[in-house]
Amino acid sequence: MDPELKAYFTDYSSLDNEKHILVEYYFESLVPPEVAAAHLCQEMSTAQWHRVGVDEDFRPEFAAKVVDIFKMNLLDEPSSPFLARQMGWQGEKLFSCRVKIAFPTHNIGARIPNLLTAFCGEGVFHAPHICAIRLEDLTFPEEFLAEFEGPQFGVGGLRQILDVHDRPIFMGVIKPNIGLLPEPYGELAYQAWLGGLDIAMDDELIADSCWSSLEDRCHLLGQFRKKVELEINHPKIFQANITDEVENLIPNHDLAVRMGANALMLNSMTVGLSACRMLRSHSRVPLVSHFDLYGAMTQIPFQGIREQVFIKLQRLAGFDAILFAGFDSRMKSTHEDVLANVAACLSPMGNLKPSLPIPAGSQWAGSIAPLYEALGTIDFAVVPGRGVFEHPLGPHGGAFSLHQGWDAVKKGIPLDEYAQDHEELRLAIESR
């Protein structure tokens, strides 16, 4: 290989690991993967630039460097013939690989926008010779993580607020959402809380809306929440969606919390992760992230960004709970991806508290058993919409059916059998 390119390879053990982020890509290339990987490192960092007539080399201190490359089979056909043809492909075999790159943290600092620029910027998605590329994973050193606050409450803090310690968390998306006035909307949440829902949440499409202002909704839902808390002597959460232009986030936080919301949701990628991080350092309540926009990047296995990367970045930004694409076929996630997302929420990550994973998608009482079995932990939330709010007995019955679904798991009784003498669960099954 060209010695200029060789400078982009190194042993991981020779690096100061606390000063490097490990960045993992899958890519397909028209040239041998080592050559393409070296070019990728160039584009992410120093290139081979030097001033005309000056002998200088910025690579030792600033270059991204390949530390591992796992060559895969030659491809007869690229995953995307379109992309390959745009890069000049004329029918020859293509190379594919997974590569691990060590990236010096001092190139970007502990800043999310600059991190996204380096790992998902022009240099990556327009790297020479590479016709398809997916960012697979990011692994951060503790020293870098220590510069982020991360979740303020985390799983433990959420459990403490809710006083729920021995089972998954039961969330519900209040429906109908678009067009329903705050008063009947609040009544639905009240019924669901009474039935045993922990967190009643806004859908991602309702915010400070013309039919339901943030102020009115939080005021009414706050009143309903306090009413039910008094009646059953148990805490509940109303999670308000404050997604809005960045300049409104802090005012929206202050208003919503003053009025009675005790958790806040952001459609994080549409607001921008950095703005979410800004809100985190101001927030007095748990922050929950909803998964909009990044579906445009995460669903293709050979191009874009794997969802677990966004989960890690949302944990960095400080979300206490994170919704993401779950097991439902409509969610287009692999089983492996859902598990990776859960791990990205819960696995040790420096000083950062774990975030509550919420694998979403058309859930109901019957979703609890398979989720619990697949995840092997109670530290997750189910988040039905219809499964609670269109239950034949209404939201009270829908919420109650979730508890019955969990009781069946605890007692090791098959759902259908347990439903025989549990009305709400039976109706939930029948109305599927």
Place this chain on the structure above:
Amino acid sequence: MDPELKAYFTDYSSLDNEKHILVEYYFESLVPPEVAAAHLCQEMSTAQWHRVGVDEDFRPEFAAKVVDIFKMNLLDEPSSPFLARQMGWQGEKLFSCRVKIAFPTHNIGARIPNLLTAFCGEGVFHAPHICAIRLEDLTFPEEFLAEFEGPQFGVGGLRQILDVHDRPIFMGVIKPNIGLLPEPYGELAYQAWLGGLDIAMDDELIADSCWSSLEDRCHLLGQFRKKVELEINHPKIFQANITDEVENLIPNHDLAVRMGANALMLNSMTVGLSACRMLRSHSRVPLVSHFDLYGAMTQIPFQGIREQVFIKLQRLAGFDAILFAGFDSRMKSTHEDVLANVAACLSPMGNLKPSLPIPAGSQWAGSIAPLYEALGTIDFAVVPGRGVFEHPLGPHGGAFSLHQGWDAVKKGIPLDEYAQDHEELRLAIESR
């Protein structure tokens, strides 16, 4: 069709057009496209939700509705077999179409995050029956556009600042960037300005960096800029990249402008478009956007978001100039896409000024003629890196060669012929 789904179709002429955004998608579906399109409208807006036991219908006021559907050929094979299989595909033919949907502006208000949630959110990328989907275009009514400030300077304002009225704008990305100290970095810009460069700009990977603080760099580059302006009695621009966490944007703006930057760059999608809009209402200088992150969404023709959508959103957010993937093969754009992006910058768009289009990618003096020919306007910028800063005679010669490249166009002389008695151009050609 199910009458419940028929409610999601309407005549565009029957709508108040000033109250609806036109949203255009390409999609592939497992069910007939009309059925899939109706479900898509549901997910983007009201669904069929009503309270249990209550007769209510929010669709007349709040539903997204199909106004046009262009059915395409049945597909023997889906564009992404992976996505189709995740949706339950078992080898049958698939439907494909382009659909235009009218979306009520009052559902979201004039807010970019809520717009992205509605048009690129869970409802779209996880719509039932749809296995691949791309957001193709957005068309905004004037009443909606009037709520955005848009570009403060636009093409005309930039031309006025630079006093350049009769040719394309010559930008250059200062190289080397990563690791080079501000003093020699400024010297490079000075040489390029002297040679005739209009705008010397930071690369997207340099920001407020440990080897080149924003303060030092803007101070030195501001001094060099004023020096050259005095020497040649002509205005120049130093465009500083202030990409950073959102809470630093306004302080960075104030610092950079005070120190001597007279245009600012943001890696807009990594910062978040809404934060950029916030900065726009504060900014005293032109804002320029660099195209990071969205390469993860724009390159696949059947999935994600077409680049022209991001161009329009960046114009909405107030960018005076917009870099995007140009004609170079590494940029993976179709010819048609580049032209659509230029049109998204320059075409009439309510009250919004045009943004200067900057189709980027490995440019040099020889890029000017084909760009001018393809675009049919002088309202664009070329943006070489190497083509200016690694010119054999240095940045002065590189910048000078751009003028010679343009002179050849004006005089209708082929580049090679014109180069025979124009040294800088000849060397530019020879060093390719």
